[in-house]
Amino acid sequence: MDLLSIYNMKYKDYDIDHFITDEFFIQWIKNPNENNSHFWEKWMEQHPEKRPLVSKAANLIRSVKYADNTEFTDRMYVETFEEILKADNHFRQLNPISPTKISTTHTKKVNSFFPLRGIAASLLVLFCLWAQYEAINFKTDPEPIAEIVLVKRSNPAGKKSIIDLPDGSRIHLNANSEIEFPREFSNDIRLVSLTGEAFFEIEKESRPFIVQSGETKIKVLGTSFNVNKKENGSLYVALVTGKVSVDTQNGSRMTLEPNEMLVLEDGGAYRKTGFDAKEVIGWKDKYLVFKTSSLPEVRRKLEQWYGVKIELKGDFDTKWTYSGTYKDEMLENVLRGICMTSGMNYKIDKKQITLTNPK
Amino acid sequence: MNHNPKLPNTEYSTIYLLGHSESIKVYDSKPDLDIWNAFNKGDEIAFNYIYKMYVTVLFKYGCQVSRDHNHIQDCIQNIFIDLRRKRGQLNEVQSIKAYLFKILYRELIRKSNKSKEAVHQYPEKIPNNFSIEFSQETKLIQQENSQEKIERIQGAINKLTCRQRQAILLFYEEGMTYKEISVAMDFSEVKSARKVIYRALATMKTLLQTKSENEV
Numbered sequence: 001m002d003l004l005s006i007y008n009m010k011y012k013d014y015d016i017d018h019f020i021t022d023e024f025f026i027q028w029i030k031n032p033n034e035n036n037s038h039f040w041e042k043w044m045e046q047h048p049e050k051r052p053l054v055s056k057a058a059n060l061i062r063s064v065k066y067a068d069n070t071e072f073t074d075r076m077y078v079e080t081f082e083e084i085l086k087a088d089n090h091f092r093q094l095n096p097i098s099p100t101k102i103s104t105t106h107t108k109k110v111n112s113f114f115p116l117r118g119i120a121a122s123l124l125v126l127f128c129l130w131a132q133y134e135a136i137n138f139k140t141d142p143e144p145i146a147e148i149v150l151v152k153r154s155n156p157a158g159k160k161s162i163i164d165l166p167d168g169s170r171i172h173l174n175a176n177s178e179i180e181f182p183r184e185f186s187n188d189i190r191l192v193s194l195t196g197e198a199f200f201e202i203e204k205e206s207r208p209f210i211v212q213s214g215e216t217k218i219k220v221l222g223t224s225f226n227v228n229k230k231e232n233g234s235l236y237v238a239l240v241t242g243k244v245s246v247d248t249q250n251g252s253r254m255t256l257e258p259n260e261m262l263v264l265e266d267g268g269a270y271r272k273t274g275f276d277a278k279e280v281i282g283w284k285d286k287y288l289v290f291k292t293s294s295l296p297e298v299r300r301k302l303e304q305w306y307g308v309k310i311e312l313k314g315d316f317d318t319k320w321t322y323s324g325t326y327k328d329e330m331l332e333n334v335l336r337g338i339c340m341t342s343g344m345n346y347k348i349d350k351k352q353i354t355l356t357n358p359k
Numbered sequence: 360m361n362h363n364p365k366l367p368n369t370e371y372s373t374i375y376l377l378g379h380s381e382s383i384k385v386y387d388s389k390p391d392l393d394i395w396n397a398f399n400k401g402d403e404i405a406f407n408y409i410y411k412m413y414v415t416v417l418f419k420y421g422c423q424v425s426r427d428h429n430h431i432q433d434c435i436q437n438i439f440i441d442l443r444r445k446r447g448q449l450n451e452v453q454s455i456k457a458y459l460f461k462i463l464y465r466e467l468i469r470k471s472n473k474s475k476e477a478v479h480q481y482p483e484k485i486p487n488n489f490s491i492e493f494s495q496e497t498k499l500i501q502q503e504n505s506q507e508k509i510e511r512i513q514g515a516i517n518k519l520t521c522r523q524r525q526a527i528l529l530f531y532e533e534g535m536t537y538k539e540i541s542v543a544m545d546f547s548e549v550k551s552a553r554k555v556i557y558r559a560l561a562t563m564k565t566l567l568q569t570k571s572e573n574e575v
Contacts, residue, residue: 017560020560021556021557026531027534027536029534030531030533059495061531062495062531063509063512064491064493064516064527064528064532065491065493065494066419066422066423066490066491066492066528066532067423067490067491067492068419068423068490069422070418070419070428072414072415072418072419076418076432077414077415080432080435080436080439081410081414083436084443087436087440087443088440088443204385204404205403206401206402206403206404
């Protein structure tokens with residue numbers, strides 16, 4: 001006899017009391033999964049006369065709720081998480097000999113067995129962390145810390161590159177951008193500093209990965225996201241996977257979900273928006289995307305993408321915008337596309353482009 | 360502007376990408392025992408998973424015991440800090456949720472009563488603990504069960520003891536099994552969890568019947 005028929009026999013004579021005390025039934029109502037749904041749906045098919053009873057029992061179960069329904073806010077979520085991780089460091093940093101002192105609420109038995117080797121390792125890690133932090137933040141320091149060898153990669157306008165990091169993470173570095181990272185990451189942290197724009201695909205592991213862009217640090221454990229610091233000082237962080245929370249200088253905090261983008265203005269103001277993936281991160285897959293782009297935007301994008309200089313001749317309508325997507329296209333084809341819809345003319349002279357408006 | 364490159368800038372805006380969604384991909388279909396063992400071995404992704412999956416329900420559960428949200432937040436923080444420090448020496452856990460509920464409950468009570476004796480008396484001291492709201496969602500049911508009947512059930516529920524309400528909520532609101540309830544409520548035997556539930560339902564039935572007879 002298979003399981004199903006045993007259950008069938010059992011449930012055939014059920015009345016409501018039986019249903020509301022049956023954990024397998026409650027599991028189906030509260031946490032339906034493939035297993036229990038399959039069973040109960042089939043069972044109901046075979047016992048249609050029990051349907052009213054089942055629905056009555058289900059309603060009773062669903063009606064029992066907590067009277068207090070305070071939400072755990074995103075802010076609390078992040079705050080608590082940070083405090084938990086902070087306590088780790090605190091623990092290692094301040095209490096290498098007597099770890100029990102730090103917390104009055106935790107058992108002593110476990111902590112006193114904390115091995116000396118672990119303490120030494122933690123101190124070493126902390127030292128490396130500090131050393132690397134110093135090395136990256138203060139690169140003008142005349143005496144850089146020995147052992148930390150920094151690698152710098154930069155792209156001029158017109159060039160993009162892919163950089164594989166020692167931990168297996170991959171960085172797509174856009175044109176006009178620069179990235180700096182240690183040849184080998186320390187045991188505790190993966191820190192890189194970015195100028196310009198890059199897309200990060202971070203290998204998940206226990207060491208946090210930190211991107212420093214200007215005065216902002218972006219911390220991740222394993223995720224993919226785009227960071228773009230524009231010339232006007234605005235920072236755009238677009239999240240593809242993972243979870244983000246943001247601490248701004250004025251002390252407020254917000255979280256980012258996948259497919260959300262955070263815009264941090266130079267002055268400290270910030271906002272959250274959705275984003276068009278192709279528009280924001282398409283560049284790494286060689287998509288050149290214009291989306292109701294103004295003429296200055298089009299110009300800046302083309303200059304960065306192809307490493308050219310563009311001169312504008314004549315009067316241009318300030319309300320003019322252009323939308324279009326090109327994949328891995330030659331400059332001439334892009335210019336032809338833009339000019340075809342706008343009535344402009346273009347002239348290419350090596351790296352010097354001239355756009356004229358005959359109107 | 361910071362003109363001295365040696366001066367550390369203390370006003371960083373910090374953006375944390377916690378990588379929590381990634382942890383879901385890794386651990387979502389794994390049994391609790393495996394996740395717990397990975398956490399015990401120091402796997403941070405496993406920790407992220409546990410945190411992400413349970414911190415919200417833990418807070419909700421805490422709210423049924425205490426009104427002080429900061430206190431609950433502190434207690435949740437403490438139990439996770441404590442678990443992280445004990446990594447490598449943790450016992451096996453079959454149901455992470457039930458285990459976390461158990462230690463949070465203990466922590467909440469221990470923190471609000473310094474003396475150890477109060478631990479067991481505490482739940483009965485505050486009758487509002489584990490208040491249950493009996494409310495029906497769809498209009499259909501409301502037609503079937505009159506408002507009056509719902510109020511009667513609500514009244515009967517409130518006559519239950521605190522431990523009974525706790526068990527009922529773990530059973531119906533959290534969807535825990537008897538085994539999990541016995542862990543969360545610190546019973547040594549699963550049988551005790553069944554008993555509490557059965558007795559609570561029996562009490563309610565009696566209360567409801569007596570009331571309706573009185574009304575007739």
